[in-house]
Every structure is written in structure tokens, then in C-alpha cells.
Amino acid sequence: MKSLEEKILCEGRAIGTEILKVDSFLNHQMDVRFMDEIGAEIARLFAGRGINKILTVEASGIAVACAASRAMDCVPVVFAKKAAPNTMTEGFYSAEARSFTKGTVSVLRVAEKYLKPGDRVLIVDDFLASGEAGVALVSLARNAGAEVVGFSAVIEKKWQGGADRLRELGIEVKSLAVIAAINDGKITFADN
Amino acid sequence: MKSLEEKILCEGRAIGTEILKVDSFLNHQMDVRFMDEIGAEIARLFAGRGINKILTVEASGIAVACAASRAMDCVPVVFAKKAAPNTMTEGFYSAEARSFTKGTVSVLRVAEKYLKPGDRVLIVDDFLASGEAGVALVSLARNAGAEVVGFSAVIEKKWQGGADRLRELGIEVKSLAVIAAINDGKITFADN
Numbered sequence: 001m002k003s004l005e006e007k008i009l010c011e012g013r014a015i016g017t018e019i020l021k022v023d024s025f026l027n028h029q030m031d032v033r034f035m036d037e038i039g040a041e042i043a044r045l046f047a048g049r050g051i052n053k054i055l056t057v058e059a060s061g062i063a064v065a066c067a068a069s070r071a072m073d074c075v076p077v078v079f080a081k082k083a084a085p086n087t088m089t090e091g092f093y094s095a096e097a098r099s100f101t102k103g104t105v106s107v108l109r110v111a112e113k114y115l116k117p118g119d120r121v122l123i124v125d126d127f128l129a130s131g132e133a134g135v136a137l138v139s140l141a142r143n144a145g146a147e148v149v150g151f152s153a154v155i156e157k158k159w160q161g162g163a164d165r166l167r168e169l170g171i172e173v174k175s176l177a178v179i180a181a182i183n184d185g186k187i188t189f190a191d192n
Numbered sequence: 193m194k195s196l197e198e199k200i201l202c203e204g205r206a207i208g209t210e211i212l213k214v215d216s217f218l219n220h221q222m223d224v225r226f227m228d229e230i231g232a233e234i235a236r237l238f239a240g241r242g243i244n245k246i247l248t249v250e251a252s253g254i255a256v257a258c259a260a261s262r263a264m265d266c267v268p269v270v271f272a273k274k275a276a277p278n279t280m281t282e283g284f285y286s287a288e289a290r291s292f293t294k295g296t297v298s299v300l301r302v303a304e305k306y307l308k309p310g311d312r313v314l315i316v317d318d319f320l321a322s323g324e325a326g327v328a329l330v331s332l333a334r335n336a337g338a339e340v341v342g343f344s345a346v347i348e349k350k351w352q353g354g355a356d357r358l359r360e361l362g363i364e365v366k367s368l369a370v371i372a373a374i375n376d377g378k379i380t381f382a383d384n
Contacts, residue, residue: 021279028273028280029306032258033266058251059271063258066224074225079251081220085293087213088220101277114221 001041001176005189007034008155014182018157019101026154027060027126038176039067042124042152045174049149051075051122055115055141057097057108057133058082060126064154068124078115080108080137093143095136108136110144117145128153128175131162138169150174157182158190193233193368197381199226200347206374210349211293218346219252219318230368231259234316234344237366241341243267243314247307247333249289249300249325250274252318256346260316270307272300272329285335287328300328302336309337320345320367323354330361342366349374350382 013021025031042064051072056065057080065077081088083106091112098105115121121141125133134151141148151166156175163173180190205213217223234256243264248257249272257269273280275298283304290297307313313333317325326343333340343358348367355365372382 015279015281019279021281023279023303023306028270028303030254030258030261030269030271031266032261032269035258036262059254059273060250062222062251062254063269066222066227066255066258069222069224070228074223077222077224077255078220079222081251083294083296086295087207087211087215087293089207089213101279102275103278104275111215111220114215 001038003037004154004177008177009187012187014185014187017182020155020157020179020182020187022155030063032063035063035067036070038064038154039069039071041176042068042122043071045152046122046150049122050120051149053078053115053119053121053146055080055110055121055123055137056125057137061124064126065124068122068152078110080110080140082106082108084109093140095139095143097132097136099132108133108140110140112144115141115144115146119144119146120149121146122149123151124153126154128156128162128173129160131165134162134166135169138166138171152176155179193230195229196346196369200369201379204379206377206379209374212347212349212371212374212379214347222255224255227255227259228262230256230346231261231263233368234260234314235263237344238314238342241314242312243341245270245307245311245313245338247272247302247313247315247329248317249329253316256318257316260314260344270302272302272332274298274300276301285332287331287335289324289328290322291324300325300332302332304336307333307336307338311336311338312341313338314341315343316345318346320348320354320365321352323352323357326354326358327361330358330363344368347371
């Protein structure tokens with residue numbers, strides 16, 4: 001997605017060899033008009049697959065998921081929770097995921113009633129790094145008997161291997177911008 | 193907002209005297225088409241106030257904030273974070289807030305560069321209960337020298353006092369549905 005690559009180059013900040021900050025438009029401050037372009041692109045990439053649900057994880061995935069839903073006839077969005085609120089009183093699916101940026105392990109949970117056999121699920125997130133969250137979301141959906149149609153991240157950090165991990169699970173991965181490397185503040189995109 | 197009250201009565205579940213579950217459309221599974229109606233109503237309630245930024249807190253506030261932004265010419269959304277990621281490397285404002293549903297205390301943080309003197313900020317959230325998160329967000333915005341134009345929650349639990357706390361701080365509060373009481377599974381709306 002050319003406009004996304006341009007936005008990353010214009011507004012993103014590469015730190016060291018691992019961290020890309022895009023908090024001006026994606027995951028702290030959010031550019032809602034641009035988010036809708038992102039949603040439309042995700043819908044285009046997975047058109048015609050009979051997707052009836054979008055699954056993501058709190059917090060930064062939520063805006064991406066809502067934008068994609070809007071471009072897909074408003075299919076329901078479900079976000080996995082990282083902590084069990086006292087309102088989660090019934091059965092739920094759970095899976096563990098480490099956070100790359102926070103150094104913590106979370107248990108992701110989705111209430112059983114919101115993932116069903118027969119669901120055709122698209123998983124979306126803001127970043128695809130090592131794939132921890134993505135693998136956990138796949139596991140949640142498959143435990144529910146749902147079909148995972150694909151995975152779409154806004155930004156993939158290719159060298160961290162998450163896309164390979166998901167593809168090994170048989171998941172079709174399409175990221176909107178794929179970054180091959182970050183070095184001395186320089187961002188290099190992969191051909192994708 | 194009549195359609196919201198109907199949706200709460202139809203899909204919501206009252207538990208005991210304190211908890212209202214609306215996870216089928218607002219804060220676990222999300223109905224994006226209805227979320228846009230919510231956003232349009234928030235925009236209508238605060239029309240003409242020169243709002244140039246919407247502030248919320250992760251996670252459930254994000255979809256509400258994005259929907260409101262969409263109805264307000266896509267003003268930027270900023271969501272406060274409950275944990276400091278390793279990408280938050282620069283100065284930030286912070287304020288403590290207890291969570292009613294999780295029984296935890298979080299430090300809410302917003303990077304300094306995304307709240308500025310001169311900003312006219314609307315704060316939104318999915319729920320207004322005791323007002324802990326709202327008061328913390330007001331404090332963040334005022335520490336930045338921004339003007340808090342108002343606060344809008346999708347659902348207010350009136351008896352928990354959050355609206356009163358915010359009004360004591362001089363904040364205009366407009367919730368889309370105000371619940372007076374929950375008893376034996378029965379939801380009673382306040383006249384608002």
C-alpha cells in the first residue's frame with residue numbers, strides 16, 4: 001500500500017534495529033480518515049472470501065478492525081481481551097501471548113458465544129512482529145471450530161518472523177506494508 | 193438516544209445491582225454500523241464547540257472515539273495507554289485510575305506531543321461509572337494546557353456518581369444512555 005509506505009517514511013521513527021514508532025497515526029494518536037483507507041485495502045485484499053467476522057486483540061487492533069469491518073458491510077468485530085473483567089462471567093476461549101513491546105505475557109480471551117463453528121474469520125492487527133498475538137488469535141478461533149480465512153497486519157516487521165510462523169499454520173498472511181529492515185533510522189521495505 | 197436504550201434492553205444483561213453486560217455490541221463484540229450511529233449522536237451533542245481532538249482510554253473507548261471522529265470531520269483521536277510500551281520513549285503526561293470492572297489501578301499515559309495548549313478536547317468512553325478514568329483523562333488534558341470541552345459516555349451508570357464528579361470539575365457531561373438503577377435483572381433509565 002503505497003500511501004501507507006509514504007506515511008511510514010514521513011511520520012514513522014525507526015529506533016535501533018527493532019522499533020518503529022508510528023504513534024502519530026496508528027497506535028496512540030489515530031488518523032481516522034487514513035484508518036478508513038487501511039480498512040478499505042484490507043477489504044480489497046480479502047474480497048470474495050465469505051468473511052463474516054473480524055477478530056483482533058485490544059488495544060491497537062481495534063481501530064483497524066472497525067475500519068476493515070466498515071469496508072466489509074459491517075461484519076461483527078470481536079476483540080480478544082488481555083485481562084478478564086468481572087463482566088466476563090461465562091465460558092471463554094483463551095491462549096497465551098507474549099508482548100514484544102511490553103515484555104509481558106498476556107492471556108487472550110474471547111467469550112465462547114462470539115466465536116462459533118462455521119464462522120469465517122479474518123484476523124487483523126496493527127503490527128505483525130514475532131507473531132505471538134497472531135498465533136494466539138488463530139488458536140482461539142480454531143478452538144471455537146471457526147475457519148481462519150486470513151491474517152492482515154497494517155505493518156509487518158518481516159525479520160521478526162511472524163508471517164512465517166502464521167504461514168506454517170496454514171494461514172494466508174497479507175500485510176499492507178512489509179518492512180525488511182530498520183537500521184540507523186533507515187526503514188527498508190520488502191517487495192511484497 | 194432511543195435506539196441505544198432499545199439495544200441495551202434487547203441485548204444487555206443486568207447482573208446484580210452493579211453490572212451491565214453489553215458485550216454483544218459495545219465492548220467485546222462490536223456492531224460497527226451501530227457504533228457509527230453512536231458517533232453521529234456524540235457529534236450532534238457537541239456540535240459547534242470547535243473540538244479539534246478526541247481523547248479516550250484503551251481499550252473499549254477506542255471504537256467509540258473513532259466513530260465520533262468520523263462524524264466530526266476526522267479530528268485526531270488520542271487514546272491514553274494503561275501500560276508504558278517500550279516505544280513510549282519521550283515525555284508523557286500521566287494520571288492514576290482505578291478500574292471498576294477489573295479491580296486494578298492503572299497509570300494512564302499520553303505522550304506530550306499529542307496534547308497541546310490550545311487543543312479543544314472532547315473526552316469519550318464506553319462507560320461512565322465512578323468516573324475514575326474520566327477524571328484521570330481530564331487531569332491529563334489539563335496538565336497539557338488543553339481545554340476539555342466535554343465528556344460523553346455511551347452508557348452512564350448514574351448511581352455510581354461519575355457524572356457528578358466530572359461536573360464538579362467544571363466538565364459538561366452528556367451520556368447517550370443514562371441508567372438510574374439495575375435491580376433483579378431490570379434496567380431503569382433516568383430521564384436525561
